[in-house]
Amino acid sequence: MSATSHSPVFLHHNDLQQLLQILQHDGYTCIGPQVRDGVIHYDHIDTVEQLPRGYGQHQQPGHYQLEPAGHDRYFAWANGPQALKPWLFSPREALWQCQAGEDKLAFEQVAAEDDPLAVFGVRACDIAALYLHDKHFLQQTHRDPGYRSRRQNLLLVAVNCSHPAETCFCASTGDGPEVHYGHDLVLSELSEGFIVQAHTEKGLSILARLPAETASQSRIAAAQASSRAAAEQQGRRLPSQDLQAALFANLDHPRWEDIARRCLSCGNCTSVCPTCFCHREFDEPSLDGQTSTHYRQWDSCFNQGHSYIHGITLRAETRLRYRQWLTHKLGSWHQQYGRSGCVGCGRCISWCPVGIDLTAEASLICTGSEA
Amino acid sequence: MSRKPKVAIHKFSSCDGCQLAFLNLGEDLLALSRQVEIVHFAEAGPVNEEIPVDIAFVEGSISTPADRPRIEKIRHNSRFLITMGACATSGGIQALRNMADTNAWIGAIYARPDFIDSLDDSTAIARHVKVDFELWGCPVNSQQILSCVCALLSGVLPVDQHDSLCQQCKQQGLACLMVSQGLACLGPVTRAGCGALCPSLGRGCYGCYGPAENPNGPALAQRFMQLGLSAEETRRRFLFINSAAPAFNETGLKLPDAKPQGER
Numbered sequence: 001m002s003a004t005s006h007s008p009v010f011l012h013h014n015d016l017q018q019l020l021q022i023l024q025h026d027g028y029t030c031i032g033p034q035v036r037d038g039v040i041h042y043d044h045i046d047t048v049e050q051l052p053r054g055y056g057q058h059q060q061p062g063h064y065q066l067e068p069a070g071h072d073r074y075f076a077w078a079n080g081p082q083a084l085k086p087w088l089f090s091p092r093e094a095l096w097q098c099q100a101g102e103d104k105l106a107f108e109q110v111a112a113e114d115d116p117l118a119v120f121g122v123r124a125c126d127i128a129a130l131y132l133h134d135k136h137f138l139q140q141t142h143r144d145p146g147y148r149s150r151r152q153n154l155l156l157v158a159v160n161c162s163h164p165a166e167t168c169f170c171a172s173t174g175d176g177p178e179v180h181y182g183h184d185l186v187l188s189e190l191s192e193g194f195i196v197q198a199h200t201e202k203g204l205s206i207l208a209r210l211p212a213e214t215a216s217q218s219r220i221a222a223a224q225a226s227s228r229a230a231a232e233q234q235g236r237r238l239p240s241q242d243l244q245a246a247l248f249a250n251l252d253h254p255r256w257e258d259i260a261r262r263c264l265s266c267g268n269c270t271s272v273c274p275t276c277f278c279h280r281e282f283d284e285p286s287l288d289g290q291t292s293t294h295y296r297q298w299d300s301c302f303n304q305g306h307s308y309i310h311g312i313t314l315r316a317e318t319r320l321r322y323r324q325w326l327t328h329k330l331g332s333w334h335q336q337y338g339r340s341g342c343v344g345c346g347r348c349i350s351w352c353p354v355g356i357d358l359t360a361e362a363s364l365i366c367t368g369s370e371a
Numbered sequence: 372m373s374r375k376p377k378v379a380i381h382k383f384s385s386c387d388g389c390q391l392a393f394l395n396l397g398e399d400l401l402a403l404s405r406q407v408e409i410v411h412f413a414e415a416g417p418v419n420e421e422i423p424v425d426i427a428f429v430e431g432s433i434s435t436p437a438d439r440p441r442i443e444k445i446r447h448n449s450r451f452l453i454t455m456g457a458c459a460t461s462g463g464i465q466a467l468r469n470m471a472d473t474n475a476w477i478g479a480i481y482a483r484p485d486f487i488d489s490l491d492d493s494t495a496i497a498r499h500v501k502v503d504f505e506l507w508g509c510p511v512n513s514q515q516i517l518s519c520v521c522a523l524l525s526g527v528l529p530v531d532q533h534d535s536l537c538q539q540c541k542q543q544g545l546a547c548l549m550v551s552q553g554l555a556c557l558g559p560v561t562r563a564g565c566g567a568l569c570p571s572l573g574r575g576c577y578g579c580y581g582p583a584e585n586p587n588g589p590a591l592a593q594r595f596m597q598l599g600l601s602a603e604e605t606r607r608r609f610l611f612i613n614s615a616a617p618a619f620n621e622t623g624l625k626l627p628d629a630k631p632q633g634e635r
Binding site (some may be wrong): 262284285298318321351 | 399402403405406517518520521522524525530533534535537538541542543544545546547549550551552553556558559560573583584585586587590591594
């Protein structure tokens, strides 16, 4: 895109508020990371004071702990449990309503709220997940009107990840830590401010209004070194082989049963996974029987209803439910969407209450040894 | 429908809290009374225990010898029998006595134990008669009642919400307390329906909605002990409000029981 051909600029930490104000002035509702209940969470922000400045975090399988980072950077942390997914693919959404009339039923679509959203601090892994959701919700025979409305009005201020967690492995999936596509603006944070680059016309128009100076070569080099270090720092990885073939060749591997003894089948992994899109639909009739609302809600392949077909539950056991998750995510997703369903964000590892590690399990099943 | 369906609300051994889910409906209670005729609801006024009804809601567990013929009669008089709350669906908090010497407890508590006519155990309604649908919770909430009545009035069975509480928790934007705070939480093995009330207030789930559909109690118990709970504390988490629900009962009973000092 031609918009990328400008020189990177440098924005002082003190001027970050100006960026937020420009977005607000342009009519965006701003969403950004902030500390809530001991985690970094994405919600509405009015001022950069709300951002998690000075925070870091420690993540391990089944463990997440926020901690002071000992510096005053805004984005020196890896992702918390959620970022973009709930803002685009709503956890629960009314799709249509039905009204009983004299002699017929009237159906109408529930209008989607489409306030333009600007999201601050989005990482490369979540942009990769967003593009997967675009394939699912927008690039098939039927397009999802609610998702489309929110997506069209989305502006992304991405951040190159400088502090991946122990559970991150985006370098091995090829999705991070550096942002290469999908954003309007991208920030690389240094100790005194940000290197800012625009990727779209919208991004350029915002950048032109920032009180920024041309970035020096040394700062650009420091930002690039930070991204390289973030990639090298990652200890986890997925096996580099055709996982689809390897997983489907190992459907009877004893490891599935071993996982099932530990797995709670609770669905936390699918809830925090930025690419999981499974949902159920159901109706809620009004008490007077005159109207009924049709809802869509997040679902999980760890639920019984996910494999229920008229009197039979195809995957009654946890062994089969976990196997479905992994073989779909890392295997059959390639057939469906042309790439793996995993973007290496590591959330399913950190947020599994019993700390099951997808990279270790995939390695054991596909190669016979832990990565 | 030519006449309004008749509804009865019955109480067995319980605290009456689930019946409040009706009284707390507010304006919806008026809307409900336009759709159905509430013919028996002792806590609210009308008393007509023996009248045949379309829907009987039953709160409370079977706990005394007199309860058995009474529930059989209610079953006989009801087209749909719906249990509501932990007492009716699993035996409730009073089922803790199922693991103890009931007579010793009665002797220790009551001045005149001979006045007490109690069964040795407290059991779920479904152990005695056919139950058409179970509403879990301690207590159940008004939304569960409304969804259930709406479904029945529409001629379909209510949807059984038996997936883990974790998912409801995440759908509400809450972060896992067990992962981020190291708190023991029964959410992974407990069915959704409460709206993640305790986790939303920073407290781990204590399982009042009963076991989820495919619970892995032993794995969660092991995790609780890794988080620092003793085996006895872990046992008590599972053997609490729904101690007689099989999945919780089996997990709890496998853990060692340190006899409490001076058993109350």
